[in-house]
Amino acid sequence: MQIRAPFSRQDSAGAGLVLLYADNYEQFRPAYPVLEQGSVLGRDPTADVSVPTRSASRHHARIERRGGVWVLTDLGGRNGTLCNGEFVTEVPIAHLDQVRVGDAIFKFVERDVESYARYRIDGATLEAQELPEGPPRFSMGRIVGGYQTRSLARSLYEIARSELSVLIRGESGTGKEIFAQQLHDWSGRRGPFLAVNCAAIPAALVEGELFGHRRGAFSGADRDRAGILRAAHEGTLFLDEIGDMPAEAQAKLLRVIQSKEFTPLGGTQSERIDVRIVAATHRDLDKLQQTGAFRADLFGRLNEHSVTLPPLRERKEDMFLLCTALAARHGRSEIRPSMVAMTALLHHDFPYNVRELEALLKRWAAADRGAEFGVQDLSDIIRDRMKTYGARGAALASQLGEDSRATVYPQYDEEPAEDGASAPGGPLPPRTTPEESVLRDLLARHQGNVAAVARVLGRDRVQVHRWMRRYNLKADAFRG
Numbered sequence: 260m261q262i263r264a265p266f267s268r269q270d271s272a273g274a275g276l277v278l279l280y281a282d283n284y285e286q287f288r289p290a291y292p293v294l295e296q297g298s299v300l301g302r303d304p305t306a307d308v309s310v311p312t313r314s315a316s317r318h319h320a321r322i323e324r325r326g327g328v329w330v331l332t333d334l335g336g337r338n339g340t341l342c343n344g345e346f347v348t349e350v351p352i353a354h355l356d357q358v359r360v361g362d363a364i365f366k367f368v369e370r371d372v373e374s375y376a377r378y379r380i381d382g383a384t385l386e387a388q389e390l391p392e393g394p395p396r397f398s399m400g401r402i403v404g405g406y407q408t409r410s411l412a413r414s415l416y417e418i419a420r421s422e423l424s425v426l427i428r429g430e431s432g433t434g435k436e437i438f439a440q441q442l443h444d445w446s447g448r449r450g451p452f453l454a455v456n457c458a459a460i461p462a463a464l465v466e467g468e469l470f471g472h473r474r475g476a477f478s479g480a481d482r483d484r485a486g487i488l489r490a491a492h493e494g495t496l497f498l499d500e501i502g503d504m505p506a507e508a509q510a511k512l513l514r515v516i517q518s519k520e521f522t523p524l525g526g527t528q529s530e531r532i533d534v535r536i537v538a539a540t541h542r543d544l545d546k547l548q549q550t551g552a553f554r555a556d557l558f559g560r561l562n563e564h565s566v567t568l569p570p571l572r573e574r575k576e577d578m579f580l581l582c583t584a585l586a587a588r589h590g591r592s593e594i595r596p597s598m599v600a601m602t603a604l605l606h607h608d609f610p611y612n613v614r615e616l617e618a619l620l621k622r623w624a625a626a627d628r629g630a631e632f633g634v635q636d637l638s639d640i641i642r643d644r645m646k647t648y649g650a651r652g653a654a655l656a657s658q659l660g661e662d663s664r665a666t667v668y669p670q671y672d673e674e675p676a677e678d679g680a681s682a683p684g685g686p687l688p689p690r691t692t693p694e695e696s697v698l699r700d701l702l703a704r705h706q707g708n709v710a711a712v713a714r715v716l717g718r719d720r721v722q723v724h725r726w727m728r729r730y731n732l733k734a735d736a737f738r739g
């Protein structure tokens with residue numbers, strides 16, 4: 260078989276698999292293209308997606324495009340194939356679905372797979388001739404992440420030295436503030452980075468906080484007080500939760516941005532100001548504009564450049580690197596997540612995004628139990644979600660006639676003999692479907708005697724008949 264270069268013109272329009280985790284991830288490529296006409300995943304070095312893990316079969320699974328959809332098929336290998344944590348025989352797969360082959364976990368992407376090819380999950384950048392030319396390098400500073408996160412960081416890096424105001428959108432905990440801080444670092448601005456949470460200040464106090472006040476501006480104002488705008492002079496002002504800013508303050512902020520001047524409460528003289536505004540929100544500002552809750556003209560001013568940070572569940576390629584970076588941030592330079600813990604982290608949706616992950620690592624660091632990050636370090640919610648991991652898909656369960664909740668954390672055979680080699684001499688391990696070649700061998704050896712084959716495999720006859728139907732094998736063909 261011809262070994263293809265990892266990224267060639269025959270590849271379908273950028274579909275492929277991005278590695279999310281394998282214990283020996285250094286031996287994998289960060290990303291593998293798949294072909295519309297079909298790509299086989301397996302341990303075999305000539306497989307289209309050759310995965311160097313002994314827990315994978317030589318020809319383990321296949322991905323192809325059929326009738327306009329991508330389809331994942333288990334090829335009957337030893338340890339089965341999982342899609343989104345469920346054993347499958349054949350399922351349609353969509354963008355971001357997780358595919359597990361042996362102890363390697365990937366996400367399927369319908370586009371741009373080649374863009375992931377340079378970035379290893381531990382943050383290393385690969386330089387290889389066969390990879391498409393990458394963008395020039397730059398330092399990510401305090402931000403860590405894979406291809407998607409890097410692209411977003413790059414888009415900020417490129418405009419950092421300009422005057423443009425920036426709007427950062429994203430769910431809570433996706434890193435809006437850390438991106439804003441890094442933008443400030445890149446900007447070279449002399450003043451400080453200051454952050455204000457517009458949702459945390461009562462509406463009546465927002466203006467006072469921002470603009471400051473003059474003595475006597477209101478009862479209790481017994482001296483002048485500089486606001487945050489003045490304090491952020493020549494620096495960056497990060498307005499978090501901008502969608503929650505009261506209407507009156509919005510109008511005043513707009514004036515400041517337009518005129519680069521502001522007047523403290525109770526003041527008569529305006530003050531010149533040089534502040535770069537970076538605003539952030541997890542709310543839908545387009546909708547807020549439609550309902551009149553957010554000014555369109557202010558939006559226009561804040562949105563001179565914008566980035567949207569995807570939720571962590573859409574960029575799980577960042578997971579391992581985030582674990583090591585967050586562990587280091589909390590004083591632990593070495594972390595060894597177990598395969599089971601990584602499986603659980605990758606299976607979880609992280610509704611609170613990186614902040615939720617950071618809380619786990621902070622607790623782990625505080626417990627100081629050694630370098631391993633294991634199941635005991637996960638939250639109850641994550642552990643609960645793993646109770647259904649490895650459940651068999653309903654179709655497969657009825658086909659196999661087995662307990663559909665057989666496994667919680669599949670424990671895979673790590674160093675098999677040749678695939679299926681255990682079968683001809685003895686029973687199959689549980690949850691295993693023999694490969695077609697193994698079944699053929701056995702049928703030939705026992706001259707089509709299904710009962711004898713069933714005895715060897717340690718399964719019942721009905722089950723062997725099902726496998727024969729799947730591979731389209733007729734007992735008669737092996738008789739005589």
Ligand SMILES: Nc1ncnc2c1ncn2[C@@H]1O[C@H](COP(=O)(O)OP(=O)(O)OP(=O)(O)O)[C@@H](O)[C@H]1O
Nearest residue numbers: 401402403404430431432433434435436437613614
């Ligand atoms: N890509 C990243 N690299 C390193 N640390 C990150 C990254 N993304 C988020 N973090 C860390 O995760 C935590 C939450 O991030 P951050 O506070 O920036 O999120 P946020 O989107 O501003 O949240 P909120 O909307 O709730 O204010 C912080 O400790 C931050 O440093």
